[in-house]
Amino acid sequence: xxxxxxxxxxxxxxxxxxxxxxxxxxxxxxxxxxxxxxxxxxxxxxxxxxxxxxxxxxxxxxxxxxxxxxxxxxxxxxxxxxxxxxxxxxxxxxxxxxxxxxxxxxxxxxxxxxxxxxxxxxxxxxxxxxxxxxxxxxxxxxxxxxxxxxxxxxxxxxxxxxxxxxxxxxxxxxxxxxxxxxxxxxxxxxxxxxxxxxxxxxxxxxxxxxxxxxxxxxxxxxxxxxxxxxxxxxxxxxxxxxxxxxxxxxxxxxxxxxxxxxxxxxxxxxxxxxxxxxxxxxxxxxxxxxxxxxxxxxxxxxxxxxxxxxxxxxxxxxxxxxxxxxxxxxxxxxxxxxxxxxxxxxxxxxxxxxxxxxxxxxxxxxxxxxxxxxxxxxxxxxxxxxxxxxxxxxxxxxxxxxxxxxxxxxxxxxxxxxxxxxxxx
Amino acid sequence: xxxxxxxxxxxxxxxxxxxxxxxxxxxxxxxxxxxxxxxxxxxxxxxxxxxxxxxxxxxxxxxxxxxxxxxxxxxxxxxxxxxxxxxxxxxxxxxxxxxxxxxxxxxxxxxxxxxxxxxxxxxxxxxxxxxxxxxxxxxxxxxxxxxxxxxxxxxxxxxxxxxxxxxxxxxxxxxxxxxxxxxxxxxxxxxxxxxxxxxxxxxxxxxxxxxxxxxxxxxxxxxxxxxxxxxxxxxxxxxxxxxxxxxxxxxxxxxxxxxxxxxxxxxxxxxxxxxxxxxxxx
Numbered sequence: 156x157x158x159x160x161x162x163x164x165x166x167x168x169x170x171x172x173x174x175x176x177x178x179x180x181x182x183x184x185x186x187x188x189x190x191x192x193x194x195x196x197x198x199x200x201x202x203x204x205x206x207x208x209x210x211x212x213x214x215x216x217x218x219x220x221x222x223x224x225x226x227x228x229x230x231x232x233x234x235x236x237x238x239x240x241x242x243x244x245x246x247x248x249x250x251x252x253x254x255x256x257x258x259x260x261x262x263x264x265x266x267x268x269x270x271x272x273x274x275x276x277x278x279x280x281x282x283x284x285x286x287x288x289x290x291x292x293x294x295x296x297x298x299x300x301x302x303x304x305x306x307x308x309x310x311x312x313x314x315x316x317x318x319x320x321x322x323x324x325x326x327x328x329x330x331x332x333x334x335x336x337x338x339x340x341x342x343x344x345x346x347x348x349x350x351x352x353x354x355x356x357x358x359x360x361x362x363x364x365x366x367x368x369x370x371x372x373x374x375x376x377x378x379x380x381x382x383x384x385x386x387x388x389x390x391x392x393x394x395x396x397x398x399x400x401x402x403x404x405x406x407x408x409x410x411x412x413x414x415x416x417x418x419x420x421x422x423x424x425x426x427x428x429x430x431x432x433x434x435x436x437x438x439x440x441x442x443x444x445x446x447x448x449x450x451x452x453x454x455x456x457x458x459x460x461x462x463x464x465x466x467x468x469x470x471x472x473x474x475x476x477x478x479x480x481x482x483x484x485x486x487x488x489x490x491x492x493x494x495x496x497x498x499x500x501x502x503x504x505x506x507x508x509x510x511x512x513x514x515x516x517x518x519x520x521x522x523x524x525x526x527x528x529x530x531x532x533x534x535x536x537x538x539x540x541x542x543x544x545x546x547x548x549x550x551x552x553x554x555x556x557x558x559x560x561x562x563x564x565x566x567x568x569x570x571x572x573x574x575x576x577x578x579x580x
Numbered sequence: 581x582x583x584x585x586x587x588x589x590x591x592x593x594x595x596x597x598x599x600x601x602x603x604x605x606x607x608x609x610x611x612x613x614x615x616x617x618x619x620x621x622x623x624x625x626x627x628x629x630x631x632x633x634x635x636x637x638x639x640x641x642x643x644x645x646x647x648x649x650x651x652x653x654x655x656x657x658x659x660x661x662x663x664x665x666x667x668x669x670x671x672x673x674x675x676x677x678x679x680x681x682x683x684x685x686x687x688x689x690x691x692x693x694x695x696x697x698x699x700x701x702x703x704x705x706x707x708x709x710x711x712x713x714x715x716x717x718x719x720x721x722x723x724x725x726x727x728x729x730x731x732x733x734x735x736x737x738x739x740x741x742x743x744x745x746x747x748x749x750x751x752x753x754x755x756x757x758x759x760x761x762x763x764x765x766x767x768x769x770x771x772x773x774x775x776x777x778x779x780x781x782x783x784x785x786x787x788x789x790x791x792x793x794x795x796x797x798x799x800x801x802x803x804x805x806x807x808x809x810x811x812x813x814x815x816x817x818x819x820x821x822x823x824x825x826x827x828x829x830x831x832x833x834x835x836x837x838x839x840x841x842x843x844x845x846x847x848x849x850x851x852x853x854x855x856x857x858x859x860x861x862x
Contacts, residue, residue, distance in 0.1 A: 311611070313610055313751075316751050317746070317747055317751055327746075328741070328746065330755060331737070331741065331746070331750070331751075331753075331755050331756070332741065332755055332756045332757065333755055333756075333757050334754070334755045334757040334758040334761070335757075425822075426821075426822020426823075426825065427822055427823070427824070427825035427826060428822075428825070429756060429757070429826060446742065449738075449826050449827045449828055450825065450826040450827075452741050452742065454744070458744050461744055462744055462746050465744075465745075465746070465747055466746070466747060469747045469748070
């Protein structure tokens with residue numbers, strides 16, 4: 156019973172290679188069926204994202220056979236010679252494979268540690284495999300456990316706290332200043348990709364009122380139509396400034412377009428309500444002095460990056476604690492999986508003993524003709540209880556022994572001891 | 581009975597100190613469970629202090645409102661009530677980091693320096709007007725005390741934002757806007773109670789001034805309290821009109837509470853008998 160992972164990721168390969176080995180979403184069902192057929196009594200899940208391509212398998216074959224099968228499959232499916240990806244490929248079996256799945260789902264192996272997108276991607280990959288009947292008992296249990304581990308890691312550590320991209324840091328900071336973004340007004344001055352990205356993030360957090368300011372009204376109107384906002388020319392900036400709670404500015408102006416005095420006046424109009432300014436223009440649009448005013452929180456692109464970096468650092472500091480959770484859960488899963496080895500033998504043992512019980516019971520009942528139907532039932536129930544009670548201890552002992560010792564040896568010994576057929580289990 | 585009072589007071593303070601120690605642990609690993617345990621301990625502490633006051637009341641058949649230990653117990657009980665209300669929601673629980681350690685410190689200092697007050701009977705207050713006055717003093721003080729601690733949280737949060745240090749406890753605290761709202765609500769409750777308290781005190785002093793010296797209206801307690809009242813009147817109305825908001829309001833609340841508690845403690849410790857409320861001057 157081998158659980159294995161074969162894959163490439165951002166740790167081991169270039170984007171170019173990952174693109175060549177990536178599975179198009181529509182092609183995954185066919186790939187799952189094809190690979191499943193090649194594995195002995197197997198289960199397959201394929202995870203294909205921009206940062207990793209991984210194939211999770213469960214099979215009765217030994218690990219080297221599984222790895223070889225998956226390598227051949229990758230070569231044939233993508234038409235990429237093995238030599239081109241062999242160096243970037245990692246292959247894990249059993250405990251290492253389980254640990255890897257848990258790490259990936261918990262976002263401990265991600266490019267941006269703690270990001271939450273990966274859990275959704277792993278979940279989708281599993282659901283797709285499950286809906287295509289490509290999974291089986293162990294691989295299903297592995298993924299279900301991986302989702303629980305990811306949840307535990309998220310709740311028991313701060314690995315997912317503190318955003319690490321510039322746009323999401325901006326949103327996080329806005330949320331730490333304003334309790335509810337739904338009634339806040341965002342002003343976008345100029346146009347730029349990062350600014351729009353931040354605006355989109357803010358809108359996704361509930362911002363409804365958007366003011367768009369541009370040197371040309373036409374450009375502002377174009378953006379206003381896109382984000383259901385109101386358009387203004389740059390000449391009106393000082394007039395409408397007090398309306399804005401959050402300002403994202405990214406013009407190409409060589410001089411600051413907003414100075415300390417402008418915010419001083421705006422604050423007066425706003426009854427000293429705080430203002431959050433994200434200045435992503437280079438050179439800067441807002442005079443640095445403005446940050447000295449109470450209730451003005453000014454962040455430029457470097458500040459946002461600095462926050463993102465320190466959040467990332469804080470996440471990295473949590474890795475050791477998260478790995479402890481993962482290790483503990485890997486041990487539990489492996490223990491459960493080891494116990495599965497004993498299941499067929501235990502079933503077979505129970506059947507054998509009950510057959511003996513049934514045979515002996517019938518012999519005895521033949522000689523006891525005076526017994527009523529109820530008394531016969533009671534005798535039968537008694538014999539069942541005796542056999543179950545006798546079996547209880549060895550069964551639990553076998554389950555423990557297969558975890559502690561070599562399971563094959565334990566099972567073999569039990570079979571010999573109780574005279575069970577070698578094929579059982 | 582005195583022994584029971586002492587034990588309950590001691591337990592109350594110790595539980596508060598354990599709760600505050602857990603806050604240090606929370607600051608290390610930011611686990612919500614730790615904070616919840618600290619909160620439970622603080623509530624256990626509050627229950628002990630209530631029982632200690634109850635035992636004193638039962639023992640002496642007098643309302644325990646006048647000694648330093650009784651006063652601190654009442655302040656801690658009311659403060660805990662106000663603090664729990666502010667930090668009720670899970671996403672506001674981290675506010676306890678600013679509430680529990682100061683309360684534990686106040687309790688521990690009282691235990692160290694004034695626990696002898698638990699053995700002596702409380703002095704009788706001259707009439708129900710005074711009972712209402714003294715009770716309301718502690719209620720308004722507690723609300724303003726918690727407001728000042730909320731102000732500390734606000735200035736901490738605002739400063740971290742300015743310095744771009746946005747990890748750790750920063751991420752656990754409510755937004756500046758929420759802190760400002762809580763701060764304003766606490767002043768909005770504390771300030772009117774303080775005004776009523778002051779008026780009740782003046783009313784009593786005016787009609788029963790035979791208990792005080794002839795120049796009762798010039799006593800330090802009345803003059804300083806009047807000054808503090810004017811200060812809070814300014815802060816409250818300036819905030820209501822949007823003139824004072826954010827860090828400046830936070831600093832003014834911290835200053836006001838410092839003045840209020842400092843004045844009260846100094847006058848109480850100096851035992852300025854000419855201006856007390858218990859009866860004729862000694």
